[in-house]
Amino acid sequence: MNTTQPSHTVHRQVPTRNPAVDLRSLHKAHGTGRQAVTALHGINHTIPSGSFTAVMGPSGSGKSTLLHCAAGLERPSSGSVTLAGQELAGLSERQLTLLRRDRIGFVFQDFHLVPALTVAANVALPLRLAGRRPDPRRLEELLADVGLLDKRHRRPAELSGGQQQRAALARALVTHPEVVFADEPTGALDRASGREVLNLLRKAVDDRGTTVVMVTHDPQAAAWADEVLVLADGRLVDRLTGTEITAETIAARMAALEV
Numbered sequence: 001m002n003t004t005q006p007s008h009t010v011h012r013q014v015p016t017r018n019p020a021v022d023l024r025s026l027h028k029a030h031g032t033g034r035q036a037v038t039a040l041h042g043i044n045h046t047i048p049s050g051s052f053t054a055v056m057g058p059s060g061s062g063k064s065t066l067l068h069c070a071a072g073l074e075r076p077s078s079g080s081v082t083l084a085g086q087e088l089a090g091l092s093e094r095q096l097t098l099l100r101r102d103r104i105g106f107v108f109q110d111f112h113l114v115p116a117l118t119v120a121a122n123v124a125l126p127l128r129l130a131g132r133r134p135d136p137r138r139l140e141e142l143l144a145d146v147g148l149l150d151k152r153h154r155r156p157a158e159l160s161g162g163q164q165q166r167a168a169l170a171r172a173l174v175t176h177p178e179v180v181f182a183d184e185p186t187g188a189l190d191r192a193s194g195r196e197v198l199n200l201l202r203k204a205v206d207d208r209g210t211t212v213v214m215v216t217h218d219p220q221a222a223a224w225a226d227e228v229l230v231l232a233d234g235r236l237v238d239r240l241t242g243t244e245i246t247a248e249t250i251a252a253r254m255a256a257l258e259v
């Protein structure tokens, strides 16, 4: 598997295709009354289809809340979220569930694989849940793409963390989602395993045209993205693109924020 670091000399422009995610005046408060904590204070941003976006910011800055609202896992307090062409506010819980199941993929820091199922069955699970029969050849291709074909009959506990996350990524991609949301996908991995996962996310964008939105604390992980959004206190305070996307520049901009 090619896991070389992203080139720091060749910089992709952020594509200007249709928006995959459009956030308008997005506000989110957790709790009510005097207990309320405002996590997002009016975010405006468009994520183009077929791009890789990293979301960074200090602890408590609102990254997970932003990801959850953008992915339709949490309802905003006000403002709008358009995901894969659908304005979410108008959707019922059932419609939201179907949108997430059929058109969106998720990757979590702690993998969320089903322990009793084999790797192949975990990867095929979103298709089964949608009442679709997995095509064995396409399933094998996907398992080969993530380097797990020889491990397809194993259970998650028999795999390393990096292998488990690659299985989780294959599961996220099996329905050919328009957008994959990844919450700290390398947070529990060593650097080499993390690079393998980042390389696969990058390939999903470049080869399949998938849109990836990834929360990370790690400037080296963020350097694989086309655009880095920086949150502080629930506001979008910085944005890096093009030649600014290097681990060093990202780390410097984050450090400037935290002084």
Ligand SMILES: Nc1ncnc2c1ncn2[C@@H]1O[C@H](COP(=O)(O)OP(=O)(O)OP(=O)(O)O)[C@@H](O)[C@H]1O
Pocket: 030, 031, 037, 038, 039, 057, 058, 059, 060, 061, 062, 063, 064, 065, 066
């Ligand atoms: N369910 C909740 N109830 C109350 N407050 C919450 C809830 N979820 C998040 N918050 C608060 O909202 C703010 C933003 O939290 P969020 O988890 O989005 O930040 P984050 O940037 O993802 O943090 P971290 O990097 O530590 O994961 C924080 O002040 C947090 O304490």
